[in-house]
Amino acid sequence: MPSWTMTRRAVAAVACTGLVATITVAAVTPASAADNGLGEPRGSAVSTKPTQRTAPAAKPDSLVAGVVYRVSGLASISSGTAASAAAGSVRAALAASGAKLAEGAHAVDGGASWSVDFASPLTAKAAAAKIAAVDALPGVTDVEPNYISTADANAPVNPSDPYLRDYQWNIWDYREGVADSITFPKGGYSSHALALWPATKGRSSVVVAVLDTGQTTHAQLTKATVPGYDFISSKASARDGNGRDSNPKDQGDWTSSDDSSWHGTHVAGIIAAAHDGKQGIGNAPGLKVQHVRVLGRDGGTSADIAAAITWASGGSVSGTSKNKTPAKVINLSLGGRHSCESFMQKAIDGARKRGAVVVVSAGNSNESALKFSPASCKNVITVAATDEFGERASYSNYGSAVELAAPGGDSGRLVASTWNSGTTTPGSATWGAMAGTSQAAPAVSAAAGMLASLGLSRSQIEVGIVKAVSTFPKYPSTPSWTCRGKCGTGYLDLQKVLAPKSRVTISGTVKVGRTLTASSSFTGRISGRSYTWYRSGAVISGAKSSTYKLTSADKGKTIKVKVTPKGSGSYLGITTTSLSTSKVG
Incomplete structure (x- = not known):
């Protein structure tokens, strides 16, 4: 069996002009004859596990864009003199405290919560006195800092030939072999999305909202995209000449030291890039994606993100049009170093009440995810990142806030997806590779969308997704990097x-004395099935096998059967119930 040796490249933090601090991969060495252009071996086997990693520097404390406030009596007011008067009082108090302000006030929800931004972001320490000035105003019931979040991903590398077998190990890894005495599992440490495709690739009626940098034109996403929205309230950050509007186009988030990331395009492709045989694929190409723009030149504010969560899930946000295609899943591949704000938690809770699953990246600082928002918010699915070997990626946050992990890549092997060639403003559509918990979260969002496509409710998805997992490996040479x-x-x-590929069927003559047989087929690793037979809706006692012999008690009744798959270890079994037979003769 052929083998190859992989070495990891160091990951380092890059200090960026402005507010955005992303993680980038150290310069890629020239590819050898055996490489595929990313410095990744093409071989079919794993032989050597690296023994050293370099963790990135931590993400700095979040800056504060402004304040989010609530005023008594504004709960049902979306506009008008009361809201304007309250905004005027807040702006006057901030100005009196020495704050220079941006224009206007912006709704965070249906009209109860509003934000006013500083002309330039401040440190939390510098903002404290300004926040206190608003808090002292009569009628103000709550005031919080409006933190800035940034994307949780590495800078892109552009692959030359982005096909599934060559680059998309995160969806299915075709290599086989042994790494550090541990046998590589079938499909590697990918999402194994292809295993669920016989049951569903995702239904077009299920929308996954991508709250990110926005949308660029890409042939492999065009048909999968439904109308979204731009929630960036700052004209300067939005770079489109206005604040919030119905056009979620990514205008570019470049700075003087970094090219535009096209982060939203990359995340969307991991979810639903078309299965058209031309380039790569998404985990669930049958789903729809909705770009909701919240990250611009300087990242995005918590108030804008909270408003976008509300809108994406079908809630009302003052000053915006209603979302005609509410999302069943909301992907947040972003975050900042601060605690979960009350208005952010309220937006998340509201989205869940409307039936949406909220998936969040854990963050890229190699620290506890409890220090970051929205990763530390309640009622979200927080996702850590693993590398190609199933270990915790060197940058990934971790801890009790994390529900599960998914492929995010590391400096040795990145995650390929849809991208754009432009260095500042949008250029031509292409593919690129990135690494981060930003790339791990959309794999889980795609999985959640697939489960929704199979008919599972929000609560069933939240419970089930953490069961659809395998145990992390623990390599002898790098025990400290296990995710266990x-x-x-x-x-x-x-x-x-374990999902039904189709509805269970009943065969046989529907007549007393004859035997009926249930036939079913499931995805995944099945270890057995349990059967429940029904007589005109009532359970038939003792009928627990794949066959059932009709008795006199069944005459004139209809028969149906429910089949539940069984697996080993942790798994999610989805039942299938047949149609009823004709009346037994």
């Missing part, structure tokens, strides 16, 4: 979703 006990229940493994 640090990254939730396990790594996303859609082979652990």
Whole structure:
């Protein structure tokens, strides 16, 4: 069996002009004859596990864009003199405290919460006195800092030939072999999305909202995209000449030291890039994606993100049009070093009440995710990142806030997806590779969308997704980098979703004395099935096998059967119930 040796490249933090601080990969060395252009071996086997990693520097404390406030009596007011008067009082108090302000006030929800931004972001310490000035105003019931979040991903590398077998190990890894005495599992430490495809690739009626940098034109996403919205309230950050509007186009987030990331395009492709045989694929190409723009030149504010969560899930946000295609899943591949704000938690809770699952990246600072928002918010699915070997990626946050992990890549092997060639403003559509918990979260969002496509409710998805996992490996040479006990229940493994490929069927003559047979087929690793037979809706006692012999008690009744798959270890079994037979003769 052929083998190859992989070495990891160091990951370092890059200090960027402005507010955005992303993680980038150290310069890629020239590819050898055996390489595929990314410095990744093409071989079919794993032989040597690296023994050293370099963790990135931590993400700095979040800056404060302004304040988010609530005033008594504004709960049902979306506009008008009361809201304007309140905004005027808040702006006057901030100005009196020495703050220079941006224009206007912006709704965070239906009209109860509003934000006013500083002309330039401040440190939390500098903003404290300004916040206190608003808090002292009569009628103000709550005031919080409006933190800035940035994307949780590495800078892109542009692959030359982005096909599934060559680059998309995160969806299915075709290599085989042994790494550091541990046998590589079938499909590697990918999401194993292809294992669920016989049951669903995602339904077009299920929308996944991508709250990110926005949309660029890409042939492999065009048909999968439904209308979205631009929630960036700052004209300067939005770079489109206005504030919030119905056009979620990514205008570019470049700075003087970094090219535009096209982060939203990359995340969307991991979810639903078309399965058209031309380039790569998404985990669930049958789903729809909705770009909701919240990250611009300087990242994005918590108030804008909270408003976008409300809108994406079908809630009302003052001053915006209603979302005609509310999302069943909301992907947040972003975050900042601060606690979860009350208005952010309220937006998340509201989205869940409207039926949406909220998936969040854990962050890229190699620290506890409890220090970051929205990763530390309640009622979200927080996702850590693993590398190609199933270990915790060197940058990934971890800890009790994390529910599970998914492929995010590392300096040795990145995650390929849809991208754009422009260095500042949008150029031509292409593919690129990135690494981060930003790339891990959309794999889980795609999985959640696939489960929604199979008919599972929001609560069933939240409970089930953490069961659709396999155990993290623990390599003898790098025990400290295992995700065990640090990254939730396990790594996303859609082979652990035991889903019916089609509805169970009943064959046989529907007549007393004859035997009926149930036929079913499931995805994933099935260890057995349980059967429940029904007589005109009532359970038939003792009928627990794949066959059932009709008795006199069945005469004149209809028969149906429910089949529940069984697996080993942690798994999610989805039942299938047949149609009823004709009346038994």
